[in-house]
Amino acid sequence: xxxxxxxxxxxxxxxxxxxxxxxxxxxxxxxxxxxxxxxxxxxxxxxxxxxxxxxxxxxxxxxxxxxxxxxxxxxxx
Amino acid sequence: xxxxxxxxxxxxxxxxxxxxxxxxxxxxxxxxxxxxxxxxxxxxxxxxxxxxxxxxxxxxxxxxxxxxxxxxxxxxxxxxxxxxxxxxxxxxxxxxxxxxxxxxxxxxxxxxxxxxxxxxxxxxxxxxxxxxxxxxxxxxxxxxxxxxxxxxxxxxxxxxxxxxxxxxxxxxxxxxxxxxxxxxxxxxxxxxxxxxxxxxxxxxxxxxxxxxxxxxxxxxxxxxxxxxxxxxxxxxxxxxxxxxxxxxxxxxxxxxxxxxxxxxxxxxxxxxxxxxxxxxxxxxxxxxxxxxxxxxxxxxxxxxxxxxxxxxxxxxxxxxxxxxxxxxxxxxxxxxxxxxxxxxxxxxxxxxxxxxxxxxxxxxxxxxxxxxxxxxxxxxxxxxxxxxxxxxxxxxxxxxxxxxxxxxxxxxxxxxxxxxxxxxxxxxxxxxxxxxxxxxxxxxxxxxxxxxxxxxxxxxxxxxxxxxxxxxxxxxxxxxxxxxxxxxxxxxxxxxxxxxxxxxxxxxxxxxxxxxxxxxxxxxxxxxxxxxxxxxxxxxxxxxx
Ligand SMILES: Cc1cc2nc3c(=O)[nH]c(=O)nc-3n(C[C@H](O)[C@H](O)[C@H](O)COP(=O)(O)OP(=O)(O)OC[C@H]3O[C@@H](n4cnc5c(N)ncnc54)[C@H](O)[C@@H]3O)c2cc1C
Ligand code: SF4
Ligand code: SF4
Numbered sequence: 057x058x059x060x061x062x063x064x065x066x067x068x069x070x071x072x073x074x075x076x077x078x079x080x081x082x083x084x085x086x087x088x089x090x091x092x093x094x095x096x097x098x099x100x101x102x103x104x105x106x107x108x109x110x111x112x113x114x115x116x117x118x119x120x121x122x123x124x125x126x127x128x129x130x131x132x133x
Numbered sequence: 134x135x136x137x138x139x140x141x142x143x144x145x146x147x148x149x150x151x152x153x154x155x156x157x158x159x160x161x162x163x164x165x166x167x168x169x170x171x172x173x174x175x176x177x178x179x180x181x182x183x184x185x186x187x188x189x190x191x192x193x194x195x196x197x198x199x200x201x202x203x204x205x206x207x208x209x210x211x212x213x214x215x216x217x218x219x220x221x222x223x224x225x226x227x228x229x230x231x232x233x234x235x236x237x238x239x240x241x242x243x244x245x246x247x248x249x250x251x252x253x254x255x256x257x258x259x260x261x262x263x264x265x266x267x268x269x270x271x272x273x274x275x276x277x278x279x280x281x282x283x284x285x286x287x288x289x290x291x292x293x294x295x296x297x298x299x300x301x302x303x304x305x306x307x308x309x310x311x312x313x314x315x316x317x318x319x320x321x322x323x324x325x326x327x328x329x330x331x332x333x334x335x336x337x338x339x340x341x342x343x344x345x346x347x348x349x350x351x352x353x354x355x356x357x358x359x360x361x362x363x364x365x366x367x368x369x370x371x372x373x374x375x376x377x378x379x380x381x382x383x384x385x386x387x388x389x390x391x392x393x394x395x396x397x398x399x400x401x402x403x404x405x406x407x408x409x410x411x412x413x414x415x416x417x418x419x420x421x422x423x424x425x426x427x428x429x430x431x432x433x434x435x436x437x438x439x440x441x442x443x444x445x446x447x448x449x450x451x452x453x454x455x456x457x458x459x460x461x462x463x464x465x466x467x468x469x470x471x472x473x474x475x476x477x478x479x480x481x482x483x484x485x486x487x488x489x490x491x492x493x494x495x496x497x498x499x500x501x502x503x504x505x506x507x508x509x510x511x512x513x514x515x516x517x518x519x520x521x522x523x524x525x526x527x528x529x530x531x532x533x534x535x536x537x538x539x540x541x542x543x544x545x546x547x548x549x550x551x552x553x554x555x556x557x558x559x560x561x562x563x564x565x566x567x568x569x570x571x572x573x574x575x576x577x578x579x580x581x582x583x584x585x586x587x588x589x590x591x592x593x594x595x596x597x598x599x600x601x602x603x604x605x606x607x608x609x610x611x612x613x614x615x616x617x618x619x620x621x622x623x624x625x626x627x628x629x630x631x632x633x634x635x636x637x638x639x640x641x642x643x644x645x646x647x648x649x650x651x652x653x654x655x656x657x658x659x660x661x662x663x664x665x666x667x668x669x670x671x672x673x674x675x676x677x678x
Contacts, residue, residue, distance in 0.1 A: 077172030077181060078348050079288070079309060082614045094614070096340065099347045100380070102460035103176035117464045120337040121380045124478040125470050126395075126435055 058098035058115050059105075063089050065112035072104040072113060080104075134551045134558075135313045139286075141167040142532035143525070144304060144319035146291035146354060149178030150514060151507025152325035153274040154231075154521030155496075155528065159323075160281040162529035167317070168283060169306050171290040171326075171617065172349045175271055178327050179346055180514065182457035183268035185387055186252050187242065188261055188515040189232050190225040194248060195259060199225055205259045217678045220511060223494035227519045232263070235518070239273050241266040251410050252386030253417065256403065260410075262386070266455045267514070289315055291353060292620045293550055294322060295543050296361040300501035302538030304357070305550055309617040312558065314551050318540045321528035323496070323504040325521060326354035328512070329486040332625045332632075333371075334574040336381045336482055341570065345374070345381040345482065354509045356624035358490050359631065363498045363505075364665040368488035368628070369635035371583065371645045375420045377436070378480035380464060384456040385416045389449040390438035390472070392416060392479060394426065400434055407441040409448050416479075424481035435476035446473055484582060484645070486628060491663060496524030499665070502535075504528050557619050563607035566618035572600050573622065573629055581632050586650040594633035601626045631671070635664055638673050 059072070059080060066089050073081040073090050078097045084090040100121065105113045143159040145152040148170030160166045170177060190202045203221045236242040242265045243249065250260035278285065293305040301322050306315040329352030330344045342348040359365055376382055389409045392400050399405060400422055401415025413436075415422060426432040438449070449472075453462055465472070490505035492498050498505055504524040507517035540547070564572075580593020604626070610616035639662060641655040642648050660675045 075173050075175050077175075077177035078342065079172065079614055082310070083612070097342045097348055099342050099344065100460050100464075101176065101182055101347065101457075102463060103182060105463075106459070107176075115460065115463075117380065117467075118340060118343070120340045121343045123380050123461075123465060123468065123470060124378045124433075125475040126478070127475065 057092060057095045058100060058118060059092055059095070060114050060116055061090060061092070062112045065110050066090075067110055069109060071107050071109060075107050076104050134555050135311070136551070137313060137315045138318065139167060139315055140318045140537070141165050142319065143321045143323065143528045144169065144317045145323045145325055146304060147171075147178070147325035147327060147507070147509075148174030148285055148287070149325055149327050149507060149517065150180045150270070150274070151509070151517040151521035151524070152323065153271070153278055154518050155323045155325060155504070155506060155525030156278050156283045157274070157281055158522045158525030159529035160278065160283045162526060164529040164532050166283045168278070168285045169289040169291050169304075169315070169317070170285060170287050171309065173287045174275055174285050177347070177349055179350065179508065180267065180270060180457070181347060182459060183270060183455050184514045185264055185267055185384070185452045185456040186262040186514070187232060187265045188253070188513060189228040189263055191229050191248060191263075194250070202259060202261070206261055219494045223523065224516055224519050227523065228515050231515075231518045231522060235265070238277055240270050252412050254411065255414055256411050264452060268455045268457070286315070290617045290620060291326070291357065292624070294357050294361045294503070295540055295546070296500065297538060297542065301361065301503040303540050305547065307554060307613070307617055307620060309613055312613055314554065316540060316547060318538060320532035320535050320538060321502045321504065323506060323524050323528055324354035324358060324490065324509050325505070325507045326350065326352070326509055328352070328508045329355070329488070329625065329628065331570055331621070332486045332573065332629055333484045333577050336480060337379055338574070341574070343379070343381065345376065345383045350508070351621040351625055352486055352488070352628045353621065353624050354505065355488050355490055356627045358498065358503065358505065359627065359664070359666060361500065362666055363500050363503060364491035364663045365488050365631065366491050366661045366663045368631045368664060369639055369646055369662070370487045370643070371484040372487040373420045373484060373645060374482045375416045375423060375479060376482060377461065378478045380461055381482055382458050382461045384453065384458050386412045387449065387452050387456045387458070388412060388436050388438065389441050389445045390436045391440075392422065393435050393437045393476065394431060395433060395435070397437070400426065407438055407445060409445050421481050423479050433478050436479045437476040438472040439474060439476060441473065486632065488628060488631065491661070492520070494523075495527045496520045497527060502531060554616060557608060557610040557616055560607070560609040563609040564604060565609055565611070566615055566622045569600070569604045569608055569622045570625070573597070573626055576600065577629055577632070581629070581636060583645045584647045584649065585636050586648060587637065590633050590637045594630065594637070597626070597629055597633065601630065631664060634671055635662060635673070638662070
């Protein structure tokens with residue numbers, strides 16, 4: 057579920073529904089808390105996160121997209 | 134299917150960098166302009182959340198010899214796509230004007246009051262890219278467009294051009310939220326639909342929208358243009374890129390680090406230690422390096438920023454945001470990944486469609502009234518902005534000279550297209566767009582990968598054509614959103630087919646087109662390989678650049 061809306065924070069302003077280029081919130085109704093209709097079409101740009109006026113959205117990065125890194129703290133030569 | 138008629142002088146299909154710049158310029162010259170954008174222009178396309186490198190010639194920096202600057206580009210970074218010098222000349226005659234314009238509009242093109250050159254250049258050679266703060270660029274461009282009276286129609290996907298004689302007279306579009314077809318009656322059309330993201334599988338094949346291009350760029354412009362007789366080139370020449378694994382993001386030149394193997398040895402020779410001015414040019418020289426290391430048992434390969442100074446860290450973090458990589462930074466933070474301590478694994482990203490519309494230095498195609506700009510014809514920000522501007526200018530001038538076209542003469546075509554959409558919406562059972570897209574990606578990956586031969590290509594082509602025939606009569610769209618995806622998939626099937634046809638015809642090995650049955654690069658084929666449809670059949674020609 058890439059975008060996750062905190063329904064206790066969301067004011068149902070519709071901004072995220074308006075601006076998501078991929079229309080992940082397709083079918084959401086005006087004046088209601090948006091629904092995440094197409095989570096797998098999220099491109100993890102976080103534009104909705106930064107457009108939300110009350111900070112009610114976070115984007116969960118799906119497991120297959122997790123960044124791979126070297127866990128060590130070794131300094132390379 | 135409901136129908137809406139929209140009349141305009143100039144129609145821009147795609148509200149990315151090129152489309153918006155074209156709209157701004159055409160409107161400034163007095164044309165009535167509409168932008169049809171598939172998503173929402175504020176955060177759509179590859180410039181959706183920012184970019185940070187703008188390629189430009191600046192006389193006060195590079196000296197008055199513009200030709201020498203272009204020579205440098207041809208020798209280095211831009212070697213990948215062969216284009217006529219005329220196009221480079223046109224770009225760099227104008228790019229600096231665009232830089233100054235953007236700066237005056239509120240897209241900061243200087244850093245701390247000065248032109249900041251960094252990245253995409255070799256140590257000791259001419260610097261070709263300035264750093265600019267592009268994070269808010271789309272907001273600024275949209276405002277400029279609106280101020281000049283441009284109408285932006287969001288959630289409107291162009292899917293067919295209307296041709297009359299040797300000219301374009303409009304386009305058909307589908308609304309992505311309502312069952313509605315929009316018929317555009319336009320004197321000139323500018324195609325600016327960006328790259329093509331979902332023809333080949335992504336880095337995470339089970340998660341196809343996890344793509345650095347975003348999901349909404351699917352080569353629609355190329356497919357539309359081809360169907361009405363415009364010329365395409367470079368179709369069979371795939372592209373590859375390099376970047377973090379598995380959260381693919383562009384911006385290789387924004388990383389201040391060194392590409393190293395697991396033992397900490399640099400894989401290239403350009404950057405012994407992190408260097409904010411040059412980055413690590415090995416990524417520009419050989420995008421396959423990560424894949425080659427892995428396949429030869431020497432992987433993995435890391436982007437190692439652990440030796441960077443605190444100032445370099447602040448610098449890189451600032452530019453990562455401007456580059457549109459804020460979500461990657463947030464993700465790393467959430468996972469406790471700190472680039473000052475953790476080398477990040479880099480990967481060679483999978484194949485991408487590299488086909489382009491043939492457009493001249495005026496962004497004109499071979500069809501009257503049809504223009505193409507940006508990733509559609511020749512990409513990167515500087516080219517998108519510059520040729521968008523030039524295309525908008527030429528389209529507006531052309532529109533002034535001609536009468537409003539009569540699209541009603543093409544009523545039969547319009548009705549036929551509407552019926553085909555109704556059919557997609559009406560079917561209850563059958564493959565949806567996603568199933569069709571996966572099948573397509575599978576064929577492209579297995580039969581039109583980098584290494585191809587005649588038998589493989591012929592087999593792939595026949596399978597693709599069978600699939601195409603099947604989806605033509607069985608694909609379903611449960612709502613307007615899915616209908617748009619179906620139209621994208623149909624476009625990509627068309628482009629996939631062209632990849633096979635052109636790869637079969639290119640009887641040589643060149644760059645990422647590797648033909649073991651023709652293992653040498655043929656210098657006689659240092660030309661544009663062009664395909665267009667004539668009387669419903671593909672016609673191929675070679676033409677000097
Ligand atoms: C993260 C990232 C960083 C980058 N950094 C740089 C950089 O620093 N410097 C640089 O030079 N380049 C950079 N690039 C490349 C640069 O962003 C592109 O070259 C540029 O945005 C191309 O502009 P465009 O207008 O051609 O396409 P885009 O900006 O991609 O716009 C295409 C638009 O067309 C719309 N569209 C697609 N199909 C249709 C249709 N059928 N109907 C209607 N609309 C449609 C899309 O929704 C989109 O809005 C970067 C790319 C990415 C992804
Ligand atoms: S992260 Fe981007 S693609 Fe995903 S829901 Fe938000 S705006 Fe849409
Ligand atoms: S932008 Fe934020 S507040 Fe507005 S609807 Fe979306 S989640 Fe709710």
